[in-house]
Amino acid sequence: VYGTAATGNDWYTLNHVPDSTWLAWYNGRASYIPTMTVQAVNQAWVTESYWPNHRLFQYSGGHTETWGGASINVDSNAAAGLVAVAATESSAPAVQQMELLTENEGWLLSGGRLFRTANSGETWQNITPPQAGALAQAAFVDAQRGWAAEVSGRGQVLVWRTRNGGANWDSGELPLPAGQPVSEVWLDFWDAETGVVSVKFAGGANFSRGLLFKTGDGGASWTLANLPAAGPVRFVTPEFGWLAGGPLHGDLYVTRNGGFTWQAQPVVAPGSGLAVAQLPVFADENNGALAVTRHRPGGSWVEIYATTDSGQTWQLQENVSLSQSLAPGTAAAVGIVTPRQWLVADANTLPNLPPHPTRLSLASAAVGWLLAQNNGHSQLFFTDNGGQTWAEITLPQ
Numbered sequence: 038v039y040g041t042a043a044t045g046n047d048w049y050t051l052n053h054v055p056d057s058t059w060l061a062w063y064n065g066r067a068s069y070i071p072t073m074t075v076q077a078v079n080q081a082w083v084t085e086s087y088w089p090n091h092r093l094f095q096y097s098g099g100h101t102e103t104w105g106g107a108s109i110n111v112d113s114n115a116a117a118g119l120v121a122v123a124a125t126e127s128s129a130p131a132v133q134q135m136e137l138l139t140e141n142e143g144w145l146l147s148g149g150r151l152f153r154t155a156n157s158g159e160t161w162q163n164i165t166p167p168q169a170g171a172l173a174q175a176a177f178v179d180a181q182r183g184w185a186a187e188v189s190g191r192g193q194v195l196v197w198r199t200r201n202g203g204a205n206w207d208s209g210e211l212p213l214p215a216g217q218p219v220s221e222v223w224l225d226f227w228d229a230e231t232g233v234v235s236v237k238f239a240g241g242a243n244f245s246r247g248l249l250f251k252t253g254d255g256g257a258s259w260t261l262a263n264l265p266a267a268g269p270v271r272f273v274t275p276e277f278g279w280l281a282g283g284p285l286h287g288d289l290y291v292t293r294n295g296g297f298t299w300q301a302q303p304v305v306a307p308g309s310g311l312a313v314a315q316l317p318v319f320a321d322e323n324n325g326a327l328a329v330t331r332h333r334p335g336g337s338w339v340e341i342y343a344t345t346d347s348g349q350t351w352q353l354q355e356n357v358s359l360s361q362s363l364a365p366g367t368a369a370a371v372g373i374v375t376p377r378q379w380l381v382a383d384a385n386t387l388p389n390l391p392p393h394p395t396r397l398s399l400a401s402a403a404v405g406w407l408l409a410q411n412n413g414h415s416q417l418f419f420t421d422n423g424g425q426t427w428a429e430i431t432l433p434q
Contacts, residue, residue, distance in 0.1 A: 233252070
């Protein structure tokens with residue numbers, strides 16, 4: 038519902054409370070303010086506990102802004118909530134993340150709730166922290182030790198931690214700078230004590246600002262490092278890590294000093310076309326593999342690269358044409374087990390593949406999960422023969 042902020046509290050007393058609110062209250066400045074948040078003015082009118090993570094704020098009316106040499110008349114808004122809802126034929130919440138840790142153990146994040154399985158998805162256990170709101174991301178190093186991140190209505194980040202498979206959780210808040218609300222967050226842990234959280238600050242689509250936080254005590258405390266752009270990260274060792282992100286999700290960076298400095302990692306490939314690099318997978322500090330999805334008018338394809346010198350150089354190993362063109366900035370579903378074992382989820386390589394694959398998680402060359410998404414409707418599939426056949430998994434509600 039869109040309307041004046043002065044009447045927003047009244048909406049919460051309706052028999053059918055709106056799912057999301059878009060509140061208008063102009064601050065008298067006809068300009069874009071990068072640090073503006075929904076709390077800046079709305080807090081004076083709308084109780085903070087109403088519509089957490091489901092509120093937008095229009096703080097300026099029509100005015101001219103110039104970006105990249107182009108001028109346009111727009112209004113200005115701050116967002117801590119939905120700006121669009123995809124049509125769906127299912128009432129089940131969409132799957133946000135999933136990972137098969139072993140051939141039997143796995144977890145998924147769906148509708149902000151966290152679930153685990155010990156039998157490849159035949160049955161599920163809800164292990165969401167009881168006091169948590171909607172979870173945004175999760176990560177596990179094994180079936181017992183895991184973390185989950187929650188972004189509050191104020192754009193702050195709470196990190197939850199379990200050491201017993203979700204039976205108990207504790208939490209701590211990231212020491213974020215004031216006035217910088219977070220829109221996205223990613224977790225990466227490589228043992229029970231050492232890991233990182235990367236965050237993306239709220240901003241327009243052409244901006245990709247973020248920070249990296251590191252922990253050496255399992256998340257009890259955090260130290261600040263740097264990011265050249267916002268995006269997911271993956272560390273091979275506490276010093277050696279990778280970032281894939283940027284405004285078009287096509288930039289790849291490497292750090293060799295724990296995230297304090299980063300270098301751009303261009304991937305040279307034959308042919309033209311926009312590139313989306315996924316995070317590389319390393320078997321050890323030297324040997325790794327990298328999947329790059331490329332787009333150009335008329336087609337998309339996946340290139341698989343390998344390195345034997347810690348990513349100093351990459352050699353093209355395979356070029357896989359995709360059966361359908363993907364939208365620019367979209368990565369194909371590729372699973373990498375080792376630098377010599379990978380699988381591209383496409384009908385050209387897997388004739389019995391379910392439609393609309395978006396992510397592939399492999400526990401081995403034979404066993405894996407496939408996530409398919411179509412207009413907000415999620416389906417999860419299991420294979421035990423390298424993708425030759427797939428069985429649908431019943432998702433938890």
